Amino acid sequence: MVIERIDEQLPGAILDRHAFRGDQTIVVDRAALLGVVDFIYREGFQQLMDVTAVDGGQRDPRFDVVYHFLNLTSQERLRLKVRVADQESVPSLTGRFKSADWAEREVADLFGIPFDGHPDPRRLIMWEDYPGHPLRKDYPLDGGDAFCSQDIGASYAPDARSLNG
Amino acid sequence: MAELNVETPRTSDADRMIVNMGPSHPVTHGTLHIVLELEGEVIVKATPQIGYLHRGVEKLGENLTYQQFIPLTDRLNYCSSLMNNVGYTLAVEKLLGIQDPPRSRVLRVLCSELARIGDHLVCIGINAVDIGAFTAFLYLFKERETIYDLFEMMAGQRLHSSFTRIGGLFRDIPPEFVPLCEQFLESCPRAVDEMERLLTHNPIWADRTKGVGAIAPENAINWGYTGPCLRAAGVAQDLRVAQPYLDYETYDFDVPVGTTGDVYDRYLVRTEEMRQSLRIVRQCLDKLKEIGPGPVIVDDYKIALPPKEKVYTRMESLIHHFKLIMHGIDMPVGEVYSATEAANGELGFYLVSDGTKAPYRIHVRPPCFPIFSSFDEQVKGRLIADAVSILGAMNIIAGELDR
């Protein structure tokens, strides 16, 4: 398993690991991210499928930045997570993976997580002077638009927003 | 070209010209905006700007139940909506740790492959229209209308079928479906042949597409290419074979692979994939006959709604119905990433559940997002007309690009 080899090569880099329904997840120290990514790249995880983030709400540190890697030879998948607090930055993977370019810009835009060393850190989805980061949990779904709340359908789960805190 | 009042970078270089392609432009599929910096007719730099169709689907998903998200998946890649339904329900089923009944699995494969054919028909047809060949589009759309008819029979809607449910399907196919599908299996290869006669050896088509947008396999992998665009570059990666789901390993089909990754190869790969998909549809119909009638949704009323006749006549079923509608499915706490081979490439759903009825986080990994991010590298140093054919062959669907 690649995870054991990471542990051997870079002791202390993996803070936590778990598996659920066959998906392997490792939580990696923010400072060791580039080292781990370099290592798994050499191990064959050459495709960075996706970069996204999860807002933990009140949790500390607040955000999980989630990377999905695919090994095209062995068809293994690996999920890598980095925990960051609000306003804390993550090292950019654009030096290694070109696919990280837009994916990181999207996360930076919608979650407000800065990426260190990104060559083009403009917003991707929303426009330049858009206030706020919409996918954060404290951002309202309607974005303050009064038209959204008019005759809202009953099928919308009314308590879901408070459940998600 | 519609030049719009959007901020354009100014340059003092007198030879350099800025052309805005989009956001309202005939060849921008959906709504894209590409700022092209030209020297004469050669593209020096292309800056795609996206987000014009960002509808907040992921945020909306956090406020809906798992079942309610299915109609939103239709509207991601609206050229092949059924495949998105299948991909999403497979992700939720992975989260739940369940499997749908065998008949439903065959039907899911059947409708996925029909949707794949439909998607490729649109992609090739529109790519040809953009380049200037209108005739192929008309021939191909005739077949697509038959696919619409088949979907309408299945789900009651032409485009946004919302056919799958968590644990199975909305309903079984009607008896009229099989004869029409057989008819389609006869007429579609003829239309594909006809299209090939119009395009494959057409010197204009070859001039406009051969060598345009070529990409090396290592580069394509690094950019996160998947699907026909990656296979055209020579990497035989197809999730249906590599990481089989829905018993794809029991079907007999080939994975076409290109050599250069240019627009012409992408076209050939898509054409061959349509033929292979037709083979799979044929096998699906045989399998359906073999399996015979049976349930198309799991028999677990904590996941799937009980049939209506039971709801109206039995107390227990009524309670199940009520519980499922009001409280949703009891989800385990955890996170899954499930990927399927959609028409454009790997369509992934990343679900994070906190045990409540609504997903804590729902993220879609659209196949054309990483592909489109390589647009600048693809068109650099080429003519403006090549940008149009490259854009068409990437098959950008704004709905899934921006979500």
Next chain:
Amino acid sequence: MAAINLDDSVMTTRLDAVVNWARKNSLWPLPFGTACCAIEFMSMMASRYDFSRFGAEALRFSPRQSDMLLVLGTITNKQAPILRQVYAQMAEPKWVVSVGVCASSGGMYRTYATLQGIDRVVPVDVYVPGCPPRPESIIFGAMQLQKKIEKETLMARREHIEQFYASMDRQEKLQLERGLTNYQVVREMVLAAGENGEQKIW
């Protein structure tokens, strides 16, 4: 001198009637396709439904040369200023058909990103419901528009056209004053209209 019989060669009618007859039978559509409805629009133009039968086959992608703006699909807040720009660039006469629920009311997307109906930012003549509407529905919408054109007087639309251009001036002024992008200006105008209980910004 023999009386000249003019009955066969002269017809008297109102100017409106002649002009409207000509206008309704040669609508030049501008497909402003953004999402799923644009796929149904393709079906409508293709072999089976053949929209050419209604004298509206000459698709023009330039706003200057068209007079029926078909808004096909979701208009997001980022797209709203572009839609306004396209509408402003169209020459008179011009009509807008809002195809699909997303364009008509925001549809299922009641979110921060989606404009809750294009009638908040541009005048709309015909709404076509459906998600997406069938090609028949879009054709029916175009036929309803033809009926509407038939009954119109030449001056009838003057008021809302003037209102619209006044709102474009307001938008421009606000943009210069505040130094914002056009996206943000339109967004703030929509938000302000919602708070003040107004239905539209034009």
